[in-house]
Amino acid sequence: MPCFNEDARLPSSLEQAEAYLGLQGPAFELLLVDDGSSDRTPELIREAASKNKHVHAVFLPANRGKGRAVAEGVARSRGGLVLISDADFSAPIQEMPKLEAAIAAGADVAIGSRAKRGAREVDQPLHRRLMGKSFNLLVQGLLLPGVWDTQCGFKLFRGDVARDLFGRLRTEGFAYDVEILVLARRSGYKISEVPVRWINSSTSRVQTVRHSRQMLADVLHIRLGR
Secondary structure (H helix, E strand, C coil): CEECCCCCCHHHHHHHHHHHHHHCCCCCCEEEEEECCCCCHHHHHHHHHHHCCCEEEEEECCCCCHHHHHHHHHHCCCCCEEEEECCCCCCCHHHHHHHHHHHHCCCCEEEEECCCCCCEEECCCHHHHHHHHHHHHHHHHHCCCCCCCCCCCEEEEEHHHHHHHHCCCCCCCCCHHHHHHHHHHHCCCCEEEEECEEECCCCCCCCHHHHHHHHHHHHHHHHHCC
16 A cells, blocks of 8 residues: 555545455555655654554655555565555545455456446546546557556556566556556556446545646656656
């Protein structure tokens, strides 16, 4: 779970994650990666790790970007399955069995989708829906035909696959999902897109104009192999 200035949302998310994962048995670890936060996020992460042996803290010395934070967490993971989730759980942790079923059916990568039939978006503003659909059409045209939602922050990987892919990641910002899926497809890994429930967070870190430009530049770099 990448975390950047999440002191308002992190306590609730940690409570949800620990409660859900605790019911699954002892064989789990929760890796919280602080991406150079300037608020109380590092303090909250340290506190969580001190109270629960399954919670592990990772700290980046400066803000590197969501992609780098996720990659650092994956590199330290040990599980047979690795779930990547946003810190706000816009896709609730209870949606995880849907992704697990896809992995059990033979997928190497199971990605939550807000675009597949059966998905449900709650309170997602129209401008964000349009932004997401436009970005995805661009990604499909340039890199990933047939993948309808690359940016949903809820993805499950076979552990060895996750560590392979993220070990090769170069994109450090929000478009890291695109590069990971491109790498997965080029490596012959099977990707399954799974409809999930998505609850919009009014405090999303994505800034429409600035991050859209950055993500577009990243996609072009991926397309050109830079």
